[in-house]
Structure formats: structure tokens, C-alpha cells
Amino acid sequence: MPVDLSQGDMQRINDLVQKKQRVARGDYLYRSNDAFHSLYAIRTGSFKTQVLHEDGREQVTGFQMTGEIIGLDAISTDAHTCDAVAMEDSEVCALPFNQLETISRELPSLQRHLYKIMSREIVRDQGIMLLLGSMRAEERLAAFLLNLSQRLAARGFSATQFQLRMSRQEIGSYLGLKLETVSRAFSHFQELGLINVKVRAIEIIDLPRLQAAVNCSS
Amino acid sequence: MPVDLSQGDMQRINDLVQKKQRVARGDYLYRSNDAFHSLYAIRTGSFKTQVLHEDGREQVTGFQMTGEIIGLDAISTDAHTCDAVAMEDSEVCALPFNQLETISRELPSLQRHLYKIMSREIVRDQGIMLLLGSMRAEERLAAFLLNLSQRLAARGFSATQFQLRMSRQEIGSYLGLKLETVSRAFSHFQELGLINVKVRAIEIIDLPRLQAAVNCSS
């Protein structure tokens, strides 16, 4: 948590953050309906979150990476409302929420930080609604790739070459598309010279045109 | 805000909540990029919130009614990230956010309430993602009608007879559909005997079958 705090305060946060926890690839960090105790800060690795409809339909609601906080949805009902699955071997810090609440009362900057993190999640979700509600298949995929690229760059990785951690099926679920459609969109972007795709290895060749593709995929 | 508070505390909240504000039908309560000062509690009337894409596309992200809080998205950047438009003559209470923050430090139950409200918004958004990402047109409309019905019932109105405040175009934007598709879905539900539609006047005739339609619109 990148909050700007003074010495002793930092200590209290550190105490809170002791418990590290490993999650193997494919394992669930939590499941829908699990009792809520902690938020989780991802230290290494990455996760997907998904909601399941009773009739078996599933929707991936996000792909999270290092430094991101998951579990915010569970505050509302004291139970998790989605599943969190590790997409690779990962490490998280459990942040017991009642302790967070207590400390945040005494540390205005932590309190504010928590509000901001939650608000940011709401804004992110609005962006996905815009994507799902008004973009076409290739626009969605372009937006997805650019978003990944940005977030990787922000973490010091290459913005133009990376390895996808998720399957076509998972990307499709996230983008509201079938896996075949995702695959075709990848192939088409490659034909157009926007990217190189070798299964899960992605190289962005023409960033400006990929950005343009978000607006009109014609 | 239905928080359970003790006498004097309630006074402080009341002080905060003094400023009532009228918003005429069609007027903006706030616009994207407006500086953020307050959350708004809707006292009477209803609003829609929408995000705009640079290329003119717009996406309605929600329809809010009495008792709901809007503006949570703005906390993240201190600027609003969507527009809020009154769908009828309405009244809101501005809740200055820095005062809310201050008071919530001293009133754990208010602090918790704020976290819960934000978390609930995140859960709501997940539900919309599921709808947009994996449901078909008629399933979406059925889900929309049932959601409206529930929320009206929770406010003491009829769950089976109500007046839509929004146009087919706005419903379509919210559901990721064109207005003609929405209109056809309404007509089809009427043919099936699930609802009566007279333009914006809706009567739900067969609630169980409408609920069933959310799962498979066949």
C-alpha cells in the first residue's frame, strides 16, 4: 500500500501486513459465499475474479496483478460475492478488515486511501460496462490489450512484449465474447500488423493503430 | 442514511445534511470532470448516470432512485467520472465528503456504513457485468424489470405496476442493446403474457415466468 505515512504509523501497518500467504496456480484464494475477514493485497503473481450465475454461466470480472487489492466486494455483505483464482503461483497479504477499519480511524491518510481504492474499483467497473455495453469485439480486445500493456508498464515490465496468463476462454468471458471470436480478433490484428501473436506471447507492434482500433474497429 | 446512531451523533449528521438542492428534470446534478466536493443522497425523484466515450458513444451505468447515494466514483480522482442527470424533478442532499470523512473517524458505524455503500456499488457493478457479458437481450430486459420491481417494492410502491422514467433508448444503453431491440423484447414479453406494456406503463402479470426468463429466454 503506497500511502505516505510517518515512521511509527508505518510500523502499525507493517504489523498488520505480516501474514503472507502462498496460493498455487489454479487454487482459490476465496470463493463466493465464503465469510469475509480480510482484503488481500497481491504481492506477486496474478488472479482472476469471477462471478457465477446459478445456471452455470460464469463471467470473469477482472484480472488482477501485483499491488492490487481484491476482496472489496465482500465488505457489503460480510461474504465474498465472487471467486478469486490464482492464474500463476502467487503470494498475497491478508489485511484483516476490522483492523484496517480501526487503524484507519486514527490515520486519516489510510482512511482516505481505502476510500480511493474502493472508488477506483467503481470507476474501473464503469469502464468495463462501457466496453461490454457499447464496443464491438475487436474494440474490446484492443482495449483489453492496451489496459494490460499500461498496467505492466506501470510495474516496470515491457509495455510491448508480454505473456498472457489467461486462456482465450477467460479473455472471452471477461470481454463478453466466445473464445473463437477472441482468437479470430487476435489473428486479424496480426494480419493488420498491429501485433504479433504466438499463442500467449504478445508483441504490440503498432501501438497508435491499436489505440485507434479501440474507437472504430473498421 | 439509515445508520443506527445515538442521539447527539444523529445531530451531527443532520447538520451535515441540511443543504437540500432541487434538480429539474433533464438537468445535470454533475458532469464528468466536475470537481468533486460532495456525494449526493437522493431524497425524491430519480437519476441516471452515464459515461461518455470521446467518440460520442454513451453508456448509461445506472438508474438511481430515492435513498440511493451517487457520486462515489469521484472519490478516486477528486473529479466526477460520469454525468448524473435527473429523470424527473428531484431533490438531493449534498454530503460534503471531507466532512463525511472527518465525522466517520469518530463514528465507527458511519465509517462502516460508508464502506458498505461503496462495496455494494461494486457488487451491483459486477451484476451488470454479468448481465452485459453473458445474457441475451430478453434475459437482460427481464433482469432489468425485476430489479426495478424489487427496488420499487422496497420503497413501498407496487412491485407489479409502475411507470418507467426512462426512454427505450436509455434502457437500451444501460442494457447494451439498441432501442428497437428493447421495444421488441417488451412486445414479445407482452405476447407471452408476462407483462402488459403501454409505452412507459408496465404491469407485471406473471412474475415467476419473468424470473424464469432471466435464466433462459427460450
Next chain:
DNA sequence: TCAGTCCTTTGATATATGTCAAAATGCGCG
């Protein structure tokens, strides 16, 4: 009250994406 405008409905047709199927490729495990 009436005219004008906007909203809604409905039809005919186009198109993007889904479905089904099969082959190709990559990857984990023995």
C-alpha cells in the same frame, strides 16, 4: 387546443458474433 417534435412500434434486411466441427499446436507428465 393544436401543431410540432420526440418517442415507440413494427417490418425488412444486413451483419457481427455464436455455434459446431476438425485440424494444428503447445504443454505437462510419465
Next chain:
DNA sequence: CGCGCATTTTGACATATATCAAAGGACTGA
């Protein structure tokens, strides 16, 4: 190292929804 399974790609075809168009209805403001 190679077998077998899972994932990805690609094709042919089906279908849900969008698009275009026109007519009918409802609401607004003078």
C-alpha cells in the same frame, strides 16, 4: 523424449441483434 490432453486456430454455417425505414402515438409548449 514422446504421448496424450488441453488449448488454439480456422472454416462453414446459423442466428441474435443491429440497421434502415416508415408509420403511429404521446407529450410539450404556444
